[in-house]
Each structure stands twice: as C-alpha cells, then as structure tokens.
Amino acid sequence: MSSEVLVTPYQQLRRDTLGRDRGLREKVMSLAEAAQLVRDGEHVAIGGCTLSRTPMAMIWAMIRAKKKRLTVSRSITSTEGDLLLASGVAEHVITSWFSQGIVWGISKVMRHYVENKLACFEEWSHMSIGLRYRAGAMGIPFMPSRSMLGSDVGKRVGGKIKRMSCPYTGDELALLPALNPDLALIHVQRCDAFGNAQLDGLQFMDIDIAMAAKRVILTTERIISNEQIRRMPDATRIPFFAVEAVVEVPLGCAPHECYGVYEPFFSALDDYAARLGPDAVAGCRQYLQEYHYAPNSWPDYLSKIGMAEMLDACRRGRSVHND
C-alpha cells in the first residue's frame, strides 16, 4: 500500500520480498486480469520515458478498470499522464518533466489539474528520480548525490531531501530517499511466460524500477520460450522472480514507440494534441471515451488508430535494422 512513509522500512521490504511467490512458474494473463492486481491508492511506477516503451495497453486497462487515487511516478511523463489525470485514475504524479513533448507545447491537461490543485505534480530532477529508484533497487535507504543542491527544485520537495557533509571528504551532498513503488508497469519487446524479460534499445530506468518495486506487471510485444531465453541469458534484463504477471500485447505502446518494432504514431499524436483545443480537459475526456472506454479490446483500440498509421509506425520502427 502507498503509505505516508517516505522510505519503506528495511525489515518490511525484506518481508514483502520473501512473501512473494518467487518460483519459476508461468504467470501469463489478460490485460483485464492484470488490471485487477492494481489496488486503489497504490504507488505505480511507469516504465519507458516520454514517448518510448510506455506501457500504454496496461494504462488503458487500468483506466477501463476505473482505478482510483493512484500515485504514479515516471522519469518523464507524456500523454499517458494527461490520460491518468483526466480519467481520475491518478491524483499525484512524481516526475521530472510533464507534457506531451516539446514539439506539442505545454500540456494543458496537466496545467488544468495542477493549477487548480486537483492533482499534485511533484517535480524531481531526472537523475534524482533515477537514483531514488536505484536506491530502492539496492535495498538501501538513500543515495547521495551532487545534484538537487542550490536549486528551488530541491527546496520545494522540502523534507524529502536531507543534506549531509561526507564523513570522508566533507563534501556537501544531497541524500535522495529510496523509492520502492508498490507496483511497476513495464513494456518490453520479449519475455518468456515466467517473466524473464529482454529489452532492446534504450533501457531508461526500467531495470531499477523493476528491482525496486514490490510487484511488477510486464507487458510484452511477444512471449518467447524459456529455451530461447536460456540461449541468450546475457540479454535478460529483468529476472522472472521479480515479475508477478506477464501479458502479451502486440503494439502495446501505441501511439508511443517500442524500439525496433514501431516509432511513435505521429499522426495519432498530432490528432490527440489537436483535440486539446480550447477546452483541453473536455477534449481529453472525449479522447478517453473514444479510445479507452468505447473499444472493447486492445485490437479494437488499434483499429480506431487505424491500419495505415500502424503500418507506417512499424515501417519506421523496424528501419533501425535496415542500415
């Protein structure tokens, strides 16, 4: 459960981990089943970054399951942040940057929720969020850092950062509190039915998130055999025992990108931005209605985006393998 405690006490962290089923067992399920593993009020860390490897299908399923009062954290938050706020799923976003992307301007949905105090946008520097997850993954209560000193970003998170003089050198350091999310949502190119995950391209903060979290839901472009995994274990980045659920969802990041499989669906993203015209929140809710609530399956959602857009994104995505 998401608690008021900033850093999970170590004995509790160890107990929670020992209490998990860490056996080599199959854990394949549907999106709807995986959404039932998300509990209202939890801290959910979201893998990927900006428009890349966003676990959009899982977010789609959480929105449809009408989850409530989530705190979400992510390195950089894009359109999925708008959707989580406008759907009422999340009320607190911990991130370093929040908007669709520089070419689409400032998120008007984020502005509405934050400026009217309907939601909290808790800003940390990019590296600080990463080091908080890393401390969580390492099982230590904080990570020292030379960033987040001097700026108002550090001051604004207030008591969540302590300072110390290094006992060896006397250097002034910021101590970033460990972050152990209740749940991590991570999308990968491939994994096996046990949750051994291999990912291509940029890793972002996903490995630290997976190892810091108390539970992990993996969505994957495809499920491969455990034999395949064992032929290239050096490519495995997340071990099966950290993973609670595996869901096979082709095009599971659409309209965002999945390295080497598809690039961002640019026309769909332009269309989304255009919908947030004069009344951004109404536009976003209309989008949610059409894309998240109305379609009855992920293939229906993809059909709504359209075949031409999908093929174009896939052609561009696979082009990294052409050179």
Add this chain to the structure above:
Amino acid sequence: MTEEKSGSPSYSAAELLAVMAGRLLKDGQVVFAGVGVPLLAATLAQRLQAPHLTILFEGGTIGPFIVPGELPPSTNEQRCTRRANMLLPITDVLLLLQRGYVDVGFMGGAQIDKYGNLNSSFIGDADNPKIRLPGSGGGNDISSLTDMIVAMKHEKRRFVEKVDFITSPGWIAGGTTRAETGLPQGGMWRVVTDLGIMGFDAESREMQVLGLNPGVSRDQVQENTGFKLAFAARIENLEPPRPVELEVLRELDPARLYTA
C-alpha cells in the same frame, strides 16, 4: 526560397540560434545536449568544425549521429540512438555528468535571470502558479554538474532580474553563492540568443554581453532585457550564418520541426 536580393542568405531566428551556438562547440568535446536547437546545433558542429564531437542524450545515448530528416521528438526515442557507440540507462548517462566526463551541457531555456539561473517550472508563485511549466527534465542535473550553454529567444519577459523559480541553477545569487550552496563545479558559461552571445563576469557572475549578432545594436539587446546588462570591454560583431551552415541545418531539419 530563402535567398535575399543582396545574395546573402536569410534565416529564421531559430536557425541563427543553432548556428551561433554550434560554433561554440569544439572538436573532441563531450556535449550533453537537449532536444530542439541544442540537438541541431551539436549535430551541425559535428558536421562542420567538430567531427569528433561526442553527443550525449539524457535518454541514455553516447555518441549518435542523427539521420537528416529524422529528428527525434525528444531525446528518448530510437531516432536518438542511430549509429550510437553505447546505450546506457538514463541514470547512468546522467551520472557521467557527476563523474566529470562532460565538457559542456547545452539546452534551451524558458526564463533566465542575470545570474544565469533558469526557470522551466513555474510562472508566478510556485504555490499558486499562473502557469505550471513542464519542469526540469535533466536540466537541473546538467546545470548542477557541468558548464552550460543555453540557447533561447531574447525577450524581456524571458530575461528577468530574478527568475520566479530556480529549476536549473546558474550562479544562484552571484559571486561565490553557487559553490556555497553545494555546487562547486560547473556553471552557466554562455547564453546564445537571436540578438547576441552573453557570458558572465568572473567575479560578480552577472550576465554581460560578449557579442552582437549581425545588425543588432547594444540598445536593442538592452531593450529586450528585463535587467541592466553589462557589456564586455570588447564586443565582438558576430559573423552572419554562412551558406554552408544553413545548408547543413536545412538538410538536417527539412520539415522545419525545430527551425521554423
């Protein structure tokens, strides 16, 4: 086309920014670049005077070559990884700044003050903001840990006496205050705008004009600045963009994604 009658090429403000900023980068340097003009300027430098320039992107990329016409929408997509030497997790590429491998950080700015502090978080009071801006991204880390170049439009509302909120620290309150707040390394080095190039006094750490862009007067720079600007003893008249610089830029960004 963009040719003027005189035969000298015309250019957009963003193109001017990219050219002027790109010239500041030297061969062999390691530059941590943000998306937009910084990415373009670094790539331009790589194609011209700095073929051995290494670009880092906060998405986790070491030493890529951007494919012309395929500019990434942020520094976190696969377009940032083309012909890269190495892909790292985000945290580890940012830690290269802390470890000291980076010569210069390079990003855009929304609001800057006379001590080179940048704000990309709040317009107005942070508790009751007029506008909640997107936030730091890697900006806070980059400007905390290395020397900085910032490229931005020169407007009075962007160049203010004191920023509403220090997202990315420059020289804080001038003098030695940056080091005293716990940041002994790095600091704002150059501010490149459509009007000229600014640096910071070595003692007071106040912004001062070092060079003027073609056709720009001292008065014009002061009029577009919300605080009293200092001028260096010798002001350089900066050379206008050369045809080859504009040619490469337009090859990189034919759709004018970042140079409109």
